[in-house]
Amino acid sequence: MEQSPFLKLKHWQWWAMVAINIFFLIAGQAAAVLLGRFYYDQGGNSKWMATLVQTAGFPVLFIPLFFLRPSSEASTSSTSPPIRILALIYFVLGAVVAGDNMLYSVGLLYLSASTYSLICATQLAFNAVFSYFLNSQKFTALILNSVVILSLSAALIAVDDDSEGPSGVSKKKFLIGFLATLGASALYSLLLSLMQLSFQKVLKKETFSVVLEMQIYTSVVASCVSVVGLFASGEWKTLQHEMQGFDTGRVSYVLTLVWTAITWQICAVGVVGLIFLVTSLFSNVISTMSLAVTPLAALVVFHDKTTGVKVIAMLLALCGFASYIYQNYHDDTKARRLQTDVQESHDNSSC
Numbered sequence: 001m002e003q004s005p006f007l008k009l010k011h012w013q014w015w016a017m018v019a020i021n022i023f024f025l026i027a028g029q030a031a032a033v034l035l036g037r038f039y040y041d042q043g044g045n046s047k048w049m050a051t052l053v054q055t056a057g058f059p060v061l062f063i064p065l066f067f068l069r070p071s072s073e074a075s076t077s078s079t080s081p082p083i084r085i086l087a088l089i090y091f092v093l094g095a096v097v098a099g100d101n102m103l104y105s106v107g108l109l110y111l112s113a114s115t116y117s118l119i120c121a122t123q124l125a126f127n128a129v130f131s132y133f134l135n136s137q138k139f140t141a142l143i144l145n146s147v148v149i150l151s152l153s154a155a156l157i158a159v160d161d162d163s164e165g166p167s168g169v170s171k172k173k174f175l176i177g178f179l180a181t182l183g184a185s186a187l188y189s190l191l192l193s194l195m196q197l198s199f200q201k202v203l204k205k206e207t208f209s210v211v212l213e214m215q216i217y218t219s220v221v222a223s224c225v226s227v228v229g230l231f232a233s234g235e236w237k238t239l240q241h242e243m244q245g246f247d248t249g250r251v252s253y254v255l256t257l258v259w260t261a262i263t264w265q266i267c268a269v270g271v272v273g274l275i276f277l278v279t280s281l282f283s284n285v286i287s288t289m290s291l292a293v294t295p296l297a298a299l300v301v302f303h304d305k306t307t308g309v310k311v312i313a314m315l316l317a318l319c320g321f322a323s324y325i326y327q328n329y330h331d332d333t334k335a336r337r338l339q340t341d342v343q344e345s346h347d348n349s350s351c
Contacts, residue, residue, distance in 0.1 A: 018277050025270025025283075026290035032263040033294050034301055036105075037113040039256050041302070042247040046235045049257070050105040052226035055097065057261035058219035064269055065212050081202050089198050090214070094221020096191050101222065102229070103184035110169050110177025113302060114295035114310065118153060119181040121317045124288040124324055125150040126189035134193040135200075142327035149320035154182065156313040192284055208276040215268055285325055 131137035246253035274283035
């Protein structure tokens with residue numbers, strides 16, 4: 001059984017690593033969404049380019065993979081599933097990632113950053129549903145409460161007459177953006193459940209390197225699909241004109257795309273780190289909770305319009321987060337207590 005360097009950490013070091021990864025996830029995701037909105041605001045219009053940069057920075061992930069891969073993992077390679085099975089899993093999941101990122105790009109094109117983030121918060125509700133059917137996760141009263149509250153939060157945004165997209169986007173395009181973001185949130189939650197199912201049924205292990213490799217190879221496939229989409233749609237022909245017409249200049253155009261790609265991968269490092277240090281559920285909860293930070297940042301950076309309904313929706317989303325996190329805390333405490341009892345029982349029988 002392979003061991004990771006993380007398992008040798010002292011208690012305070014473990015908490016420090018958790019805190020660092022939470023920062024990576026929240027800061028990376030918030031910065032990536034704001035940069036995506038900035039790209040559109042300054043004259044960018046290529047949905048496929050906005051999709052590509054969400055995964056094109058995957059080479060950054062080779063850095064933590066290189067430094068943190070346990071040396072003993074090489075000896076366990078024989079237990080890995082056949083290459084063709086791995087290739088099929090990575091291809092299917094990577095194609096789903098590309099489609100999901102495309103929906104997110106459409107949503108961000110037609111919605112303000114704050115509205116977009118609030119709708120994305122519904123992924124936690126979708127995750128609870130998919131986890132129930134695919135991963136045998138219990139559907140408790142607190143989880144149900146979270147699903148209902150988050151659904152109400154999204155519904156308020158949908159029916160708010162004052163809701164509007166950036167630069168006077170029409171109601172029709174706003175609705176398209178809303179549905180695209182809602183669909184992307186559902187697809188992302190399904191993707192997480194499928195990944196967890198892959199770890200449980202096929203890979204049969206969830207070590208740091210295996211999770212990170214999953215992130216890298218699915219990103220490779222998603223990037224390739226995005227490049228094909230970019231050329232097949234003909235959007236590649238407009239990129240030169242788009243760069244020239246970018247409001248803040250060509251250099252700013254390039255830097256915006258580069259830093260968007262980098263910040264998405266910083267977020268990915270945080271996601272993978274939390275999956276390994278804690279659990280995949282905890283990682284998803286923090287990922288969703290970080291969406292509450294983005295509307296606040298958008299209010300400061302882009303001066304997004306704040307309505308009473310949007311404030312209520314934000315408060316409801318926070319209540320939904322709290323309900324979900326408390327359930328996660330309760331389950332984690334119960335699991336730790338059970339593990340301690342088993343360990344004590346084992347130690348007593350050894351005496």
